[in-house]
Amino acid sequence: MFKSRGDIVYKCTVRLLEDTEILECEFHPSYKGKFLLEHVCQQLNLTETDYFGLRYVDAGGQRHWLHMAKLILKQVKDASPILFSFRVKFYPPNPLLLKEDVTRFQIYLQLKRDLLHGRLYCTSNEAAMLGALIIQIELGDYDPNIHVGNYVTEMRLLLRQTDTIEARIQELHREPVEGTPGGSGGVKGMSTQEAERQFVKIACQLDTYGVDPHPVKDHRGNQLYLGINHSGILTFQGSRKTHHFKWSEVQKINFEGRMFIVHLNYPEKKHTVGFKCPNGPACRHVWCCAIEQMLFFTLPSSSDACVYSGGGLFSWGTKFKYVGRTEREILERDGLLAPRDSQKEGSSTGGKRKASSVPATPSTPMTGDFGYSSLPRSTHSAPLEESGGDDTCNGACLLSGPAVDIALACTDHLRTVQEEAKPPALGTEYSARDSFEHSSSESGATLATLAPAPDWGGALAPAPRPFSLLRAFVPSFVLAWLGLALLALLLFETDWAPLQTLKRKPELLALRRHYYAPLKDYLKRKLVELF
Numbered sequence: 071m072f073k074s075r076g077d078i079v080y081k082c083t084v085r086l087l088e089d090t091e092i093l094e095c096e097f098h099p100s101y102k103g104k105f106l107l108e109h110v111c112q113q114l115n116l117t118e119t120d121y122f123g124l125r126y127v128d129a130g131g132q133r134h135w136l137h138m139a140k141l142i143l144k145q146v147k148d149a150s151p152i153l154f155s156f157r158v159k160f161y162p163p164n165p166l167l168l169k170e171d172v173t174r175f176q177i178y179l180q181l182k183r184d185l186l187h188g189r190l191y192c193t194s195n196e197a198a199m200l201g202a203l204i205i206q207i208e209l210g211d212y213d214p215n216i217h218v219g220n221y222v223t224e225m226r227l228l229l230r231q232t233d234t235i236e237a238r239i240q241e242l243h244r245e246p247v248e249g250t251p252g253g254s255g256g257v258k259g260m261s262t263q264e265a266e267r268q269f270v271k272i273a274c275q276l277d278t279y280g281v282d283p284h285p286v287k288d289h290r291g292n293q294l295y296l297g298i299n300h301s302g303i304l305t306f307q308g309s310r311k312t313h314h315f316k317w318s319e320v321q322k323i324n325f326e327g328r329m330f331i332v333h334l335n336y337p338e339k340k341h342t343v344g345f346k347c348p349n350g351p352a353c354r355h356v357w358c359c360a361i362e363q364m365l366f367f368t369l370p371s372s373s374d375a376c377v378y379s380g381g382g383l384f385s386w387g388t389k390f391k392y393v394g395r396t397e398r399e400i401l402e403r404d405g406l407l408a409p410r411d412s413q414k415e416g417s418s419t420g421g422k423r424k425a426s427s428v429p430a431t432p433s434t435p436m437t438g439d440f441g442y443s444s445l446p447r448s449t450h451s452a453p454l455e456e457s458g459g460d461d462t463c464n465g466a467c468l469l470s471g472p473a474v475d476i477a478l479a480c481t482d483h484l485r486t487v488q489e490e491a492k493p494p495a496l497g498t499e500y501s502a503r504d505s506f507e508h509s510s511s512e513s514g515a516t517l518a519t520l521a522p523a524p525d526w527g528g529a530l531a532p533a534p535r536p537f538s539l540l541r542a543f544v545p546s547f548v549l550a551w552l553g554l555a556l557l558a559l560l561l562f563e564t565d566w567a568p569l570q571t572l573k574r575k576p577e578l579l580a581l582r583r584h585y586y587a588p589l590k591d592y593l594k595r596k597l598v599e600l601f
Contacts, residue, residue: 078098078099079096079097079098080096080097080098080099080142080143080152081094081095081096081151081152082094082095082096082097082106082142082146082151082152082153082154083095083151083152083153083154084106084110084124084153084154084155084156085153085154085155085156086114086156087156087157087176087179087180087183088179093110093113093156095109095110097142097143099141099143100141101141101142101143102138102139102140102141102142103124103136103137103138103139103140103141103142103145104138104139104393105142106124106136106142106154107119107122107123107124107136107138110124110156114172114176115172116170116172116173116176117170117173118168118169118170118173118400120160120394120395120400121158121159121160121161121162121173121177122156122157122158122159122176123135123136123156123157123158123159124136124154124155124156124157125154125155125157126145126146126149126152126153126154126155127149127153128146128148128149128351129148129149130351132351132352132355133355134355135159135358135359135362136154137393138393138394139391139393157180158176158177158180158280159362160280160300160362160363160366160367160397161177161180161274161279161280161299161300162177162300162397163274163300163301163367164274165177165270165274166267166270166271167401167406169404171263174266174267174270175266177270178266178269178270181269181270181273181274181279182204182269184273184278185197185200185227185228185229185273186226186227186228186229187229188229188230189278189281189282189283190273190276190278190279191276191277191278192276194234194235194238195238196272196276197228197235198235198238198239198242199242199257199272200227200269200272200273201222201227201228201235201239202239202242202243202256202257203257203260203265203266203268203269203272204225204227204269205222205225205227205239205243205257206243206257206258206260206262206265207262207265207266207269208225209221209243210262211258211259212243212244212258217240217243220236220240221240222236222239222240222243223236227239241256242255242256242257243256243257243258244256244258245257245258246258246259247259247260277304277311278297278306279299280299280300281297281298281299281304282297282298282359283295283296283297283306284296284297284298284347284352284355284356284359285347285348286330286345286346286347286356287345287346288345288346289344292307293307294306294307294312294345295307296330296345296356298356298359298360298363299363300363300367300397301314301316301317302314302315302316302317302319302320303315303320303332303360305345315332315334315343317364317367317368319334319335319336320332320333320334320335320364321333321334321335321340323357323360323361323364324357325353325354325356325357327350327353328346328347328348328349328350328352328353329344329345329346329347329353330344330345330346330347330353330356330357330360331343331344331345332344332345357390358390361390361392362392365392365396366392366394366396366397367396367397368396369392369396369398370396370398370399371396371398371399372392372393372394372395372396372399558586561573561578562582562586
């Protein structure tokens with residue numbers, strides 16, 4: 071007896087932020103991505119679900135975010151087994167404003183994971199403090215009877231965990247909190263909640279907070295890494311952050327084949343910068359990530375937010391529809407922002423909001439005890455001096471060295487469940503080194519300025535795509551020649567009775583003898599030589 075489509079149940083595995091924790095889930099063919107995410111969040115008692123997502127890898131090794139409005143099965147049809155990873159998708163500019171403790175804890179777990187896998191750049195002093203806070207959260211106050219020897223070595227905290235850093239972490243774990251009797255800037259005496267709060271506060275002020283780096287190349291072929299977060303689009307070369315394109319400066323984002331293109335609108339003039347991705351699917355993934363981040367952190371409303379981009383000469387491009395609430399809608403719902411005057415805005419937009427009409431700045435308000443700046447921090451943007459020894463990190467030493475670990479950060483480091491591609495084998499020393507072999511030796515790489523961008527009339531307006539004469543002509547030309555070829559085969563290679571009279575006409579006989587037959591013989595000879 072055959073089952074109907076509605077009776078079929080598919081099983082999948084969802085790996086949580088702790089690698090040792092997984093969920094086994096089931097879904098029907100008619101279920102969309104939103105169902106699975108809501109199910110996972112329900113199991114974790116998460117109500118602030120908008121910041122999270124599920125990631126998977128297709129058969130070609132390309133990572134994707136599970137689209138909430140599309141069928142699950144259609145997105146992972148080639149995957150066996152079906153594996154997802156629960157991750158923070160939109161890192162809030164100020165995680166301390168989140169309402170629920172469980173949400174902040176998941177943000178902490180994600181940042182802890184980013185630190186371990188080298189995605190969170192920081193100085194050696196910041197790395198030691200972050201490591202000490204993790205020890206305080208997981209082991210509690212230092213106890214000389216329990217915490218003996220080099221107990222930090224047994225815990226995996228950092229990607230490059232040297233003896234020097236471990237010694238500093240233990241020292242901070244032993245020292246009392248500043249402001250207490252005998253306090254000297256350590257973490258002893260902090261509660262678990264205080265330590266988590268301090269960890270998140272330090273991490274979210276780093277340049278690479280919320281950045282999942284994508285490998286690209288500039289117009290000179292130099293290896294760069296592109297990062298996208300709530301503040302805009304960042305580029306890294308070697309150990310430096312070279313450029314920061316804020317959302318307020320970005321007019322439009324699109325892609326053509328392997329080229330990811332950013333149109334910038336400065337007060338004095340407009341620029342277009344391009345980055346070459348490893349392949350077409352990777353370029354489309356970068357574009358989707360950039361569009362989602364921009365819309366989430368800049369649009370006041372997600373209604374009718376739809377974006378188009380071209381994909382190349384022989385493709386019709388890509389349509390991307392944003393699904394879910396924006397950050398401003400979340401903050402308004404939680405009472406952290408005053409609601410907008412919907413009637414006033416409705417009259418100015420004619421009932422349909424366009425992405426080009428929104429202020430391209432993060433809408434999260436800042437509180438007194440927390441400061442966020444989108445400007446580069448000098449300790450992270452300055453080039454590093456060559457380190458003379460393996461453990462001689464100073465205050466300017468990055469946690470994971472130069473671009474070597476940015477490359478590692480492009481993929482998640484897997485242990486128990488093989489969800490993503492394993493990163494390349496890299497060095498193991500915690501020290502500042504020369505940049506990646508493909509990186510430029512120049513002190514400041516300039517990105518490819520392709521041409522002055524025309525006035526596109528808005529960054530991401532949900533209007534129909536403009537008509538392209540070239541894209542309309544090429545498919546029509548190809549289809550016309552295919553039609554003529556099929557007609558010639560029908561006339562000269564078949565014995566269909568209705569065509570017999572037509573085939574005996576002098577014009578067609580001459581056409582067959584002088585053109586069709588020689589071309590047919592030529593193609594036959596070439597095929598014989600080829601095979």
